[in-house]
Structures are given as C-alpha cells and as structure tokens.
Amino acid sequence: GAGVSQSPSNKVTEKGKDVELRCDPISGHTALYWYRQSLGQGLEFLIYFQGNSAPDKSGLPSDRFSAERTGGSVSTLTIQRTQQEDSAVYLCASSSTGASGNTIYFGEGSWLTVV
Amino acid sequence: GQSLEQPSEVTAVEGAIVQMNCTYQTSGFYGLSWYQQHDGGAPTFLSYNALDGLEETGRFSSFLSRSDSYGYLLLQELQMKDSASYFCVVRSGNTPLVFGKGTRLSVIA
Numbered sequence: 036g037a038g039v040s041q042s043p044s045n046k047v048t049e050k051g052k053d054v055e056l057r058c059d060p061i062s063g064h065t066a067l068y069w070y071r072q073s074l075g076q077g078l079e080f081l082i083y084f085q086g087n088s089a090p091d092k093s094g095l096p097s098d099r100f101s102a103e104r105t106g107g108s109v110s111t112l113t114i115q116r117t118q119q120e121d122s123a124v125y126l127c128a129s130s131s132t133g134a135s136g137n138t139i140y141f142g143e144g145s146w147l148t149v150v
Numbered sequence: 151g152q153s154l155e156q157p158s159e160v161t162a163v164e165g166a167i168v169q170m171n172c173t174y175q176t177s178g179f180y181g182l183s184w185y186q187q188h189d190g191g192a193p194t195f196l197s198y199n200a201l202d203g204l205e206e207t208g209r210f211s212s213f214l215s216r217s218d219s220y221g222y223l224l225l226q227e228l229q230m231k232d233s234a235s236y237f238c239v240v241r242s243g244n245t246p247l248v249f250g251k252g253t254r255l256s257v258i259a
Contacts, residue, residue: 091245126192139195
C-alpha cells in the first residue's frame with residue numbers, strides 16, 4: 036500500500052479481554068516496529084522485526100503482550116487479559132534497509148481504551 | 151543501554167527562531183533523527199544526521215556533534231502550525247530506533 040495501515044483505528048475493550056491489533060507495512064519494507072504511546076508521553080518501544088531475523092522483543096512490558104509477523108509483511112500485536120494501564124495508542128512503523136532505512140514511516144495508530 | 155535527554159517544553163513567539171536540544175548515550179552510534187508529531191497524529195520524519203555539522207531543509211535545520219553526543223533541531227520563522235512535539239531518535243547498529251521523550255513546542259502570537 037501507499038502507507039502503513041493499522042486496524043482498528045479505535046478499540047474499546049473490557050478489562051480482561053484479549054485484543055489484536057493489525058499492521059500492514061509499506062510494501063517492500065523489511066523492518067517493522069511496534070511502539071506504544073500514552074497520552075502526552077513519548078514513544079515506548081515494544082518489538083522490532085527485521086527481515087527473517089528473530090524479532091527483538093526486549094520492549095514488551097509483560098508476557099501478556101506478543102506479536103508476530105507473517106510472511107515478512109503483516110504483523111499482529113496481541114494483548115491478552117487487558118488491563119486499564121494498557122490504554123494507549125499503539126503505533127506501527129516500517130522502514131526499508133540501507134541508508135533509506137534511516138527514515139521510518141508510521142501508521143496512524145490504534146487507539147486502545149480498556150474499561 | 152541507550153538514553154536520550156530532551157527538554158520537556160519550549161515556548162517561542164511566532165516568527166522567531168527556536169532551538170531544541172538532545173543529548174544521548176549509546177554504543178555503536180550511527181546517526182540522529184528528528185521526528186515531528188502533532189497532537190493526535192503520527193510522528194513524521196524531519197531530518198537525519200550521520201556526520202557532524204548542520205543539515206538544512208527549508209525552515210528546519212538539524213545539527214550533530216558526535217564527539218559531544220549532542221544534537222539540536224533549529225526552526226526558523228516559526229509558524230503557529232509548528233506547535234507540536236519533537237522527538238530526537240538514535241540509530242545504533244541493528245537495534246531498534248530509540249525515541250527521546252520529546253520536546254513540546256508551543257508557538258504563541
């Protein structure tokens with residue numbers, strides 16, 4: 036696609052339920068990132084996929100969070116047993132390799148509210 | 151590990167010049183980027199410095215000193231639409247991009 040696409044754009048869920056957030060990166064981009072941003076705060080790194088390498092999961096805040104990337108393209112971030120502190124916007128970004136990989140392109144985010 | 155420091159808020163007058171600083175600590179440093187984020191929007195790329203010196207793109211300039219682990223973003227001829235958060239971002243090897251906490255710029259008339 037022309038840009039990074041994320042869905043759903045908004046999600047309200049009850050505490051304890053599982054949610055899945057989807058990211059469709061720019062075609063051909065090998066790197067994919069998930070970040071989380073609470074209101075008025077900076078971007079918190081969650082997970083990073085680069086090509087066929089093992090993902091860097093060092094930013095995942097707990098084992099309730101997981102992500103996968105199928106076929107080197109679409110990625111899904113899953114949050115199990117959601118808690119109120121999970122409420123945030125979840126931003127996906129992608130980039131190509133080499134010098135042009137210095138620029139990453141963000142989607143519009145998935146706004147998650149846990150009630 | 152990696153860390154970045156940015157002032158949390160800056161206020162400047164329309165038409166003026168503002169400089170937003172960033173200091174960082176990292177190993178295997180490749181370069182420093184700057185991103186702009188308006189309220190409710192996604193971050194967008196502004197500039198990237200891999201070498202020491204000043205990079206200019208229109209009203210925006212970005213500076214890097216690798217020896218001082220320091221950079222800044224300079225905005226000239228400030229406009230109201232420049233009110234946003236500005237993040238410095240470190241690239242180090244194959245590690246994920248690390249964002250600073252951002253500087254919130256408020257442009258006033």
